Amino acid sequence: MTLLRRLFIGLAIALPVVAVVFFFIVARVVGARMNRIDESKAIVVSERARALHQTLRVADLHNDILLWDRDLLQMGTAGHTDVSRLVEGNVAFEVFSTVTKTPKGQNYERNSAESDNITLLAIASRWPRRTWDSRLARAIYQSDKLEHAAAISEGRLIVVHTAAELRKALEFRAGTPGIKPVIGILNTEGLQAIDGTLANVDTLFAHGFRMAGLAHFFDNEVAGSAHGEGKGGLTALGRQVVQRMQSLGIIVDLAHVSPAGFDEALAATTRPVVVSHTGVQATCAGPRNLTDAQLRALAARDALIGIGFWDGAVCDASPHAIAKAIRHAVNIAGLRHVALGSDWDGATTVAFGADQVAQVTEALLQAGFTDDEIRAVMGENALRFMMENLPPGT
Numbered sequence: 001m002t003l004l005r006r007l008f009i010g011l012a013i014a015l016p017v018v019a020v021v022f023f024f025i026v027a028r029v030v031g032a033r034m035n036r037i038d039e040s041k042a043i044v045v046s047e048r049a050r051a052l053h054q055t056l057r058v059a060d061l062h063n064d065i066l067l068w069d070r071d072l073l074q075m076g077t078a079g080h081t082d083v084s085r086l087v088e089g090n091v092a093f094e095v096f097s098t099v100t101k102t103p104k105g106q107n108y109e110r111n112s113a114e115s116d117n118i119t120l121l122a123i124a125s126r127w128p129r130r131t132w133d134s135r136l137a138r139a140i141y142q143s144d145k146l147e148h149a150a151a152i153s154e155g156r157l158i159v160v161h162t163a164a165e166l167r168k169a170l171e172f173r174a175g176t177p178g179i180k181p182v183i184g185i186l187n188t189e190g191l192q193a194i195d196g197t198l199a200n201v202d203t204l205f206a207h208g209f210r211m212a213g214l215a216h217f218f219d220n221e222v223a224g225s226a227h228g229e230g231k232g233g234l235t236a237l238g239r240q241v242v243q244r245m246q247s248l249g250i251i252v253d254l255a256h257v258s259p260a261g262f263d264e265a266l267a268a269t270t271r272p273v274v275v276s277h278t279g280v281q282a283t284c285a286g287p288r289n290l291t292d293a294q295l296r297a298l299a300a301r302d303a304l305i306g307i308g309f310w311d312g313a314v315c316d317a318s319p320h321a322i323a324k325a326i327r328h329a330v331n332i333a334g335l336r337h338v339a340l341g342s343d344w345d346g347a348t349t350v351a352f353g354a355d356q357v358a359q360v361t362e363a364l365l366q367a368g369f370t371d372d373e374i375r376a377v378m379g380e381n382a383l384r385f386m387m388e389n390l391p392p393g394t
């Protein structure tokens, strides 16, 4: 064997190994870099707020940890959350979202549906081959991750699919000293996840999904996005999809949808909807935040509005800015309709991770909210909504 040939064979063996190690590191680094904590925005939590926070059932409507190459159950330092940090923050309920396609150069104004960052992330994170070209397979892969983590969590993470399961899990949480499990449901962000096929709504339901956003950062086969090129309403398929979701018991999430899509989805639905993670235009202008007219339309439909923690939702991402957005949403839509929608680990920069969410309780106290109002916004509104809108179960 010539030296050149040996060198060639050596390289042929070494290169894939180097590539795998390289992508492994890239996936980790990207996940950490894209989900930062800006501690300069953090506030000190008083004893009074800390004591109140411990009595709350905190609920959050949007978390993207499943997208990243991280161990859900290990207390980590990368990003914003994991089950340990959620437990530490006294979070009782979390909506775990799945992301299936994001455009290159993602922005709030205008994105084409052509490019896709998730293919490279899927390969770098060693997701199975089937996820490389199917958005449905990506959603299911991420849902399996959550179900698997719950199965080995020794009761620290419980995934529920019905109101009856949620009730039981909350009773377990209240009645088992020393264990404060995080109770989760599954969402998918944008119904490009059905790969353009109505029957895949049923597939998502079968895999445990109980909430789904119609669109994400680009116009898809179902609806126009607030950040898309056309920003249209519901498509013909979209109308069928919304009907099927409601008959199965998948909650319709209007976060990221275009203004036309918002109006058409409200007209096409009979059951209450959510806007899982959003801001309000009155405190933070921008294409993904709700106008007062939208807040009123949502309240009229008994919807639930999750106020986000990141700069795109509340502009300066401080707990005070979050409290200000909550105050406005409560003033316009009414207390019953307002909840938390952090967008932790959603490629966002926030002031605090899940373990420090008592900072919101502190900011709400400082903003003059009563204990009962804080209890409602911090979790009880969301839990009531889920009890009313998840499939009943037995």
Ligand SMILES: [Zn+2]
Binding pocket: 189, 255, 256, 277, 343, 346
């Ligand atoms: Zn989002």
